[in-house]
Amino acid sequence: MTTSTISPLRQRMIEDMNGRKLSVATQKGHIRSCRRFAAFLGRSPDTATVDDVRRFQVHLAESAMSICTRNRTMTGLKFLFRVSLRRLDLANEIYHLREPQKLPKVMSQDEAKRLLVMARNLKTRVLLSLAYGCGMRAGEVVRLKAGDIDSAQGIIRIVQGKGRKDRHVMLSKELLGLLRQWWRARPSRHDAGVSPQQRWLFPGRDAGRHATTRQFSRLFHETVAAAGITKHLTPHSLRHSFATHLLERGTDIRYIQALLGHDKLDTTARYTRVATGTIAAIASPLDLLSKPGGKRKKAKSSG
DSSP, X not given: OOGGGSOHHHHHHHHHHHHTTOOHHHHHHHHHHHHHHHHHHXXXXXXXXXXXXXXXXXXXXXXXXXXXXXXXXXXXXXXXXXXXXXXXXXXXTOOOOOOOOOOOOOOOHHHHHHXXXXXXXXXXXXXXXXXHHHOOOHHHHHTOBGGGEETTTTEEEEOSOTTSOOEEEEOOHHHHHHHHHHHHHSOXXXXXXXXXXXXXSSBOSSTTOBOOHHHHHHXXXXXXXXXXXXXXXXXXXXXXXXXXXXXXXXXXXXHHHHHHTOSSHHHHHGGGGTXXXXXXXXXXXXXXXXXXXXXXXXXXXXX
């Protein structure tokens, strides 16, 4: 779609989002939210009233839409009202629902091992090893460049990850060996004119493009099926498993927080609820009752 076919309101909103450097995915989500609201109204959102916003939220509540999707929809609308239209009266009518707290899906260490063993080729194994072995998101893995690998210091630099933050993660000797094998085998047809440090580790089909997260997801799900893992997993489960397995081995939670790039420790602390190895090792009060000295002693009378 060219700029000439975009309505003035949408163009203004796009400029506002670009000015605030919102990601492409966030911008698409906000535009989609406004389109949904416009379809509900049957007219341009800049003509909306307070009652229109109230009715739209009732409409979403009565639909089969998840709470998470509803909240994202209203976040996009709030940006339109608060920033692009300067309609604080409408923005103030928007409310968000508390989302249900769900435990992340995690693999056991045996399942993680089977997954990597069943990778059908070197590329798939390296992709999955980076996500599980470093706690990287799928988008961070496919955007890696050769210059991000620092073998001298034993780290990988993740440049401008989620939240536009740089961070470092560990580079194990086994992973370094895999990366060196892959560097020799990776497609190099688009390397001409690109300095070695700026070359994508996982080049895409077109020049100047890296592999996509969709391709990563497809390879992940194919490998999960080949490994006979029946849990409902996503590529992000590799990151969850990385954090949980580190926690089970006694790694300080603040180190895990830094490796994952979390701003708040509370976000990292949720993995304590799925660290099954740690949970299983906790002695139950029921077991303590049967041990010598497990019974509670009577308090001595003070009188």
